[in-house]
Amino acid sequence: MKGQPPLSPRRGRILEGLLANMAVVTAAARVLGSSRGLGQDGLLLLRRLGVRGLAISHPQRQQQRFSSLDDKPQFPGASAEFIDKLEFIQPNVISGIPIYRVMDRQGQIINPSEDPNLPQEKVLKFYKSMTLLNTMDRILYESQRQGRISFYMTNYGEEGTHVGSAAALDNTDLVFGQYREAGVLMYRDYPLELFMAQCYGNVSDLGKGRQMPVHYGCKERHFVTISSPLATQIPQAVGAAYAAKRANANRVVICYFGEGAASEGDAHAGFNFAATLECPIIFFCRNNGYAISTPTSEQYRGDGIAARGPGYGIMSIRVDGNDVFAVYNATKEARRRAVAENQPFLIEAMTYRIGHHSTSDDSSAYRSVDEVNYWDKQDHPISRLRHYLQSRGWWDDEQEKDWRKQSRKKVMEAFEQAERKPKPNFSLLFSDVYQEMPAQLRKQQESLARHLQTYGEHYPLDHFEK
Amino acid sequence: MAVAAAIACRLLRLRAAGAGGHWRRLRGAGLPRGFLQPASAGEDAAQWRRVAHFTFQPDPEPLEYGQTQKMNLFQAVTSALDNSLAKDPTAVIFGEDVAFGGVFRCTVGLRDKYGKDRVFNTPLCEQGIVGFGIGIAVTGATAIAEIQFADYIFPAFDQIVNEAAKYRYRSGDLFNCGSLTIRAPWGCVGHGAVYHSQSPEAFFAHCPGIKVVVPRSPFQAKGLLLSCIEDKNPCIFFEPKILYRAAVEQVPVEPYNIPLSQAEVIQEGSDVTLVAWGTQVHVIREVASMAQEKLGVSCEVIDLRTIIPWDVDTVCKLVLCFIGCFLSYDKIMSPSFIHYMLNATPRCMFWNT
Numbered sequence: 001m002k003g004q005p006p007l008s009p010r011r012g013r014i015l016e017g018l019l020a021n022m023a024v025v026t027a028a029a030r031v032l033g034s035s036r037g038l039g040q041d042g043l044l045l046l047r048r049l050g051v052r053g054l055a056i057s058h059p060q061r062q063q064q065r066f067s068s069l070d071d072k073p074q075f076p077g078a079s080a081e082f083i084d085k086l087e088f089i090q091p092n093v094i095s096g097i098p099i100y101r102v103m104d105r106q107g108q109i110i111n112p113s114e115d116p117n118l119p120q121e122k123v124l125k126f127y128k129s130m131t132l133l134n135t136m137d138r139i140l141y142e143s144q145r146q147g148r149i150s151f152y153m154t155n156y157g158e159e160g161t162h163v164g165s166a167a168a169l170d171n172t173d174l175v176f177g178q179y180r181e182a183g184v185l186m187y188r189d190y191p192l193e194l195f196m197a198q199c200y201g202n203v204s205d206l207g208k209g210r211q212m213p214v215h216y217g218c219k220e221r222h223f224v225t226i227s228s229p230l231a232t233q234i235p236q237a238v239g240a241a242y243a244a245k246r247a248n249a250n251r252v253v254i255c256y257f258g259e260g261a262a263s264e265g266d267a268h269a270g271f272n273f274a275a276t277l278e279c280p281i282i283f284f285c286r287n288n289g290y291a292i293s294t295p296t297s298e299q300y301r302g303d304g305i306a307a308r309g310p311g312y313g314i315m316s317i318r319v320d321g322n323d324v325f326a327v328y329n330a331t332k333e334a335r336r337r338a339v340a341e342n343q344p345f346l347i348e349a350m351t352y353r354i355g356h357h358s359t360s361d362d363s364s365a366y367r368s369v370d371e372v373n374y375w376d377k378q379d380h381p382i383s384r385l386r387h388y389l390q391s392r393g394w395w396d397d398e399q400e401k402d403w404r405k406q407s408r409k410k411v412m413e414a415f416e417q418a419e420r421k422p423k424p425n426f427s428l429l430f431s432d433v434y435q436e437m438p439a440q441l442r443k444q445q446e447s448l449a450r451h452l453q454t455y456g457e458h459y460p461l462d463h464f465e466k
Numbered sequence: 467m468a469v470a471a472a473i474a475c476r477l478l479r480l481r482a483a484g485a486g487g488h489w490r491r492l493r494g495a496g497l498p499r500g501f502l503q504p505a506s507a508g509e510d511a512a513q514w515r516r517v518a519h520f521t522f523q524p525d526p527e528p529l530e531y532g533q534t535q536k537m538n539l540f541q542a543v544t545s546a547l548d549n550s551l552a553k554d555p556t557a558v559i560f561g562e563d564v565a566f567g568g569v570f571r572c573t574v575g576l577r578d579k580y581g582k583d584r585v586f587n588t589p590l591c592e593q594g595i596v597g598f599g600i601g602i603a604v605t606g607a608t609a610i611a612e613i614q615f616a617d618y619i620f621p622a623f624d625q626i627v628n629e630a631a632k633y634r635y636r637s638g639d640l641f642n643c644g645s646l647t648i649r650a651p652w653g654c655v656g657h658g659a660v661y662h663s664q665s666p667e668a669f670f671a672h673c674p675g676i677k678v679v680v681p682r683s684p685f686q687a688k689g690l691l692l693s694c695i696e697d698k699n700p701c702i703f704f705e706p707k708i709l710y711r712a713a714v715e716q717v718p719v720e721p722y723n724i725p726l727s728q729a730e731v732i733q734e735g736s737d738v739t740l741v742a743w744g745t746q747v748h749v750i751r752e753v754a755s756m757a758q759e760k761l762g763v764s765c766e767v768i769d770l771r772t773i774i775p776w777d778v779d780t781v782c783k784l785v786l787c788f789i790g791c792f793l794s795y796d797k798i799m800s801p802s803f804i805h806y807m808l809n810a811t812p813r814c815m816f817w818n819t
Contacts, residue, residue: 208638210635217638238597238598238601239601242558243605243606266593276588432635432638435634
């Protein structure tokens with residue numbers, strides 16, 4: 001339960017033995033779970049080691065209870081015991097926090113008790129969302145290459161993180177994303193037409209054509225509009241979670257970010273605020289190995305992002321992001337507890353960014369094609385789920401062929417329609433800066449209108465809605 | 467600006483000559499009281515460190531808002547916050563040290579009255595405070611964030627400029643953080659030195675999407691703060707810290723609003739327009755009376771109140787009539803909002819744009 005102080009079984013004299021025990025205990029804590037103190041199994045383990053027993057049987061400890069003469073630390077800043085041996089805590093990056101998974105790379109369930117046993121139609125929805133996203137990515141990436149849209153970011157390899165987590169949430173849970181979470185919107189049935197509208201910046205774009213492609217937002221589906229600055233959404237998500245807690249909304253907020261964005265100050269701020277203010281929030285880190293060209297070895301030296309959670313007092317877990325069931329299970333449990341206990345959870349989903357960072361990037365400049373191929377062919381969330389579906393008899397090659405054709409057709413139709421639509425009217429340059437348009441902006445708007453009346457022939461006014 | 471400063475200096479020297487005949491040297495660790503006593507208080511007052519001074523000039527008691535009470539500026543702020551929390555059940559106040567009442571006592575009593583989930587401390591992190599506030603506002607609840615000193619607002623600059631200001635625009639009005647208000651103590655106080663005296667409104671004046679407001683008095687502060695909190699756009703409310711205790715006025719107990727983006731003509735005049743905001747309004751009021759007395763110049767005095775979006779019409783309309791306009795400020799002599807106004811004023815004078 002939240003609030004239990006961690007046990008610290010060290011005692012003065014038997015130092016080496018205690019240190020050895022400490023190492024075992026730490027490992028035990030990781031394996032047995034619960035970073036907030038050891039559970040029953042942990043205690044049992046300690047008793048077997050005799051450490052706890054030592055503590056209790058120590059003569060001094062038995063006689064002195066909380067007197068002011070007691071030589072125990074009184075500092076308000078930490079709940080810990082004294083130690084008289086100088087020893088630095090060694091960060092453990094060789095055997096880091098273990099990675100929770102449900103399926104192996106061939107899509108076989110490893111431990112049947114961890115199988116979420118989801119109904120066929122739900123798992124098929126996972127599969128179709130991931131593959132539709134993949135298809136849309138391919139087509140829109142190409143359309144940028146052909147000069148039809150200005151920019152695009154694909155989600156190759158990370159579809160499992162989006163769909164697994166989105167499926168574990170309620171539809172009204174608020175989502176703050178970074179920019180590589182289109183699968184969350186896809187799972188929430190955001191129409192292809194609106195994905196395309198935002199990328200084309202056409203008249204149907206809910207964002208009124210003001211942002212670069214992939215900066216989606218949808219109020220109806222509780223997906224806050226994406227912004228380019230990294231990690232700014234993290235403390236915002238915490239604030240939203242606090243407000244949800246106050247409103248007794250029975251709602252969780254999920255906040256997605258990459259391992260690179262986790263280096264930003266805003267990430268630190270968000271984690272710390274969430275823990276101290278007891279907010280029902282899930283921090284979902286997509287650790288995909290690269291921040292543009294910067295590999296994780298140049299991004300951090302610790303044990304990834306999951307290891308930072310306990311530093312803030314946050315329940316943390318690391319999962320296999322390419323295993324959609326692992327992501328689902330972890331998010332489901334985190335959601336349940338975040339709302340019930342009003343505390344934050346940190347999920348670090350390990351995955352791999354198969355595509356380039358964006359259409360402005362060529363990743364062959366900093367990583368080998370072999371490396372990318374490995375992930376594409378040997379450990380892909382879509383293929384793993386397909387193997388699972390096929391082994392359950394819920395999918396076969398015929399359906400695969402049909403679905404590929406169908407999904408491609410859907411995407412192409414939306415794509416062609418989006419291309420034909422005009423851009424929003426140029427007067428929308430000036431609205432929504434403030435809720436009400438101030439006089440100075442209105443003057444500028446009128447000035448532009450007058451300018452275009454006189455010099456309109458020099459502008460591509462046909463592309464814009466009248 | 468240099469002209470205004472020069473005139474002011476000359477007039478102040480005349481005055482000081484009257485009081486003691488010579489300047490007093492600066493003393494280390496002088497008390498702020500030294501600033502607040504009028505020059506005529508006698509030898510004892512003159513012994514305190516006094517390089518420059520201003521006298522807070524209270525406005526007459528407002529009669530149209532019901533019962534009033536004597537309040538200083540921080541009490542007026544507390545009253546506004548109290549009214550807001552009473553009226554709006556979603557409103558919360560947060561920041562560093564607000565729980566015990568705040569380092570300037572602006573939130574005294576509010577935690578006891580409204581509960582610890584509504585008035586609470588945050589960790590020491592301005593970017594977190596503002597980001598957190600934006601998030602609360604996105605859900606529609608009212609967020610009142612306190613930054614301990616305006617000097618420390620810069621870590622939050624990204625959240626304010628890139629996020630808060632652009633939230634509504636970039637989302638096509640799907641989302642907004644209009645119910646966010648950021649408050650911060652602002653401006654020189656005499657002993658604050660580099661990091662407790664800054665007036666950073668110019669940095670934000672370049673940023674469309676937010677409103678920046680600076681009151682000159684307790685009555686103005688309460689009305690303007692209530693307007694900021696109720697405004698559907700993110701607002702920054704800078705509170706002149708030197709006025710927290712020094713400015714005392716009769717302030718209505720009930721809530722009332724003073725409109726944003728409206729400058730106030732405090733004094734009518736026919737020769738010169740003086741424009742200022744915050745503490746400096748009291749300096750220019752004094753300058754106006756000295757100018758009348760010593761130079762026979764009739765000054766119009768304007769308190770700008772809202773820095774952006776600023777009341778171009780009031781300033782330009784009056785400037786049209788006069789031979790010149792002096793824009794006065796007590797800030798560092800580098801490009802500031804004054805320069806922006808100077809650019810804008812002639813344009814609106816000559817081309818009516």
